[in-house]
Amino acid sequence: MLATSAELMKDAQEKKYAVPAINTQGGNYDIMRACVDAAEEVGSPMMLAMYVANVHHYGMDGFANLGQFLGKKSSKPVVLHLDHGDTYENCCKAADLGFTSVMLDCSTDSLEENIKKTNAVIEMAHSKGVSVEAEVGELARLDASGTVADNKNLASVEDVKRFTAECQPDMLAVGIGNAHGFYKGDPDIRLDVLEEIRNVTDIPLVLHGSTGMAEDVVKKAIELGMCKINFGTLIRHKYMEFYKEGIDTLDHNAHSWKVAQYACNKLKDVVKDIITLSGSAGRY
Numbered sequence: 360m361l362a363t364s365a366e367l368m369k370d371a372q373e374k375k376y377a378v379p380a381i382n383t384q385g386g387n388y389d390i391m392r393a394c395v396d397a398a399e400e401v402g403s404p405m406m407l408a409m410y411v412a413n414v415h416h417y418g419m420d421g422f423a424n425l426g427q428f429l430g431k432k433s434s435k436p437v438v439l440h441l442d443h444g445d446t447y448e449n450c451c452k453a454a455d456l457g458f459t460s461v462m463l464d465c466s467t468d469s470l471e472e473n474i475k476k477t478n479a480v481i482e483m484a485h486s487k488g489v490s491v492e493a494e495v496g497e498l499a500r501l502d503a504s505g506t507v508a509d510n511k512n513l514a515s516v517e518d519v520k521r522f523t524a525e526c527q528p529d530m531l532a533v534g535i536g537n538a539h540g541f542y543k544g545d546p547d548i549r550l551d552v553l554e555e556i557r558n559v560t561d562i563p564l565v566l567h568g569s570t571g572m573a574e575d576v577v578k579k580a581i582e583l584g585m586c587k588i589n590f591g592t593l594i595r596h597k598y599m600e601f602y603k604e605g606i607d608t609l610d611h612n613a614h615s616w617k618v619a620q621y622a623c624n625k626l627k628d629v630v631k632d633i634i635t636l637s638g639s640a641g642r643y
Contacts, residue, residue, distance in 0.1 A: 361427065362436035364460040364587070365490040365529040367404045368563035371586040376638030377566070380406035380440060381630065382591030386417030386425055389623040390598055395429045395437060396623075397630035403639040404435060406460070408442040410591065411449060419449075423456040435643050440492075442589070450480045454489045462492035466534070470495075470518050474526045481528060492565060492587075495522050496534025516555045523560040530587060532565040535580075548576050550583060557584040565589065577636055588637055594629065601625040 367378045379398075383390045391407055398405035407430075409422040417425075423439060430437035440460040441453040450461040463480045465473040477493045484491045496514025514533040523531065533556055535549045556564070563586035569577055570592040577588060605611070605621035634640050 360433060360436060361430040361459055362404065362438055363488065363490040363529075364406060364438045364440060364492070367406075367436055367438065368490075368530055368586050370642065371639070372561075372563050372584070374642070375582060376642065377581045377586055377588045378404050378406055378438075378639055379630070379633045379637045380408050380438075380442075380565075380587050380589045381594055381633070382408045382410050382413075382442060382589065383422070384595055384598075385409055385413030385415070386422030387598070388425060389602075389619050390594060390626065391425060391429055393623045393626040394630050395433050395435075397627045397634060398435050398437070399433050400627075401631055401634055401640040402435065402643050403634045403637075403641075404438070404643055405433075406438040406440050406587065408440045408589070408591075409458075410442045411444050419453055419456055419458075423453070423458060427457055438490075444480075447476065447479055447483070451483055454484055454487045458489065460490040460492065460529075462494070462532070464494045464532075466494040466496060466532075470522060474522055477526050477528060481526070490529040492530040492532060493522075493526065493528040494532040494534075494565075495519050496532075513549060513552055514556060516552070516559060519556050520559040523562055528562065530565050531560070531562045532567055535566075548572060548580070550576070550579055553580060553583050553585070563587065574636055578638075581638060588633075590633055593633075594626070597629050598622055598626050 371378050381394045394405050407426050426439040438460050439458045441458050443464040444450045444462050453461050465476045481491045535553050536547045564584045565587040566580050566585040567589045569588045569590050601622040605618040611617040
């Protein structure tokens with residue numbers, strides 16, 4: 360069944376677990392099905408995310424149509440989420456296509472502009488019954504070696520306090536030393552900053568860049584108020600690993616569906632591990 364992220368965040372926050380959000384490479388069927396099937400089998404909610412930078416192959420409409428098809432077949436809550444939406448127009452398009460949740464990432468703008476733009480998206484999205492995620496504190500981007508490729512900015516507690524006083528999204532992503540990509544060594548995740556942020560707002564918080572974080576760090580972050588944990592890098596690399604494994608080992612006779620099915624089924628176990636880490640198994 361299709362759901363909004365706001366519905367799921369309330370339960371996750373009250374019961375101190377997180378909802379897993381999986382980047383689906385813009386709408387890859389095998390990844391999306393592995394996520395929905397895994398969630399169905401273990402009784403978990405699931406957020407299927409389309410990172411706006413990966414829209415080119417499948418298109419927003421392709422992701423939305425496939426997500427609705429899979430979500431409506433599931434007996435567990437499935438959210439269709441626009442990840443790191445970069446403009447008001449893209450958020451509008453996603454909402455009109457049937458996404459049930461959108462993120463506007465204006466973390467590189469001034470705090471004033473971030474508040475102004477996010478409030479505009481909130482007004483639009485809530486009028487359509489769509490949930491909204493915002494971000495304070497720009498996340499780092501890591502290159503292939505795990506080196507920071509872009510600026511990293513820990514969220515200022517005072518900025519979060521002001522932002523949430525003037526803007527009320529359904530979820531808030533905060534920079535606490537997390538990054539997109541494979542970390543080189545152990546990342547310096549500032550749980551002390553997270554705890555301070557939790558003390559100034561009760562808005563459900565979001566942890567991006569979970570791939571490569573120590574499990575105890577992720578679990579502690581959930582205890583401190585992270586209600587949604589995002590995985591993308593791990594999923595895309597594992598999918599390609601399993602797909603190649605299928606090509607190399609199956610007697611597929613060039614039937615691509617056999618390779619795709621193999622990769623999908625193998626990936627399902629990875630998704631179940633993420634669900635276990637999030638604490639969301641058996642919640643629905």
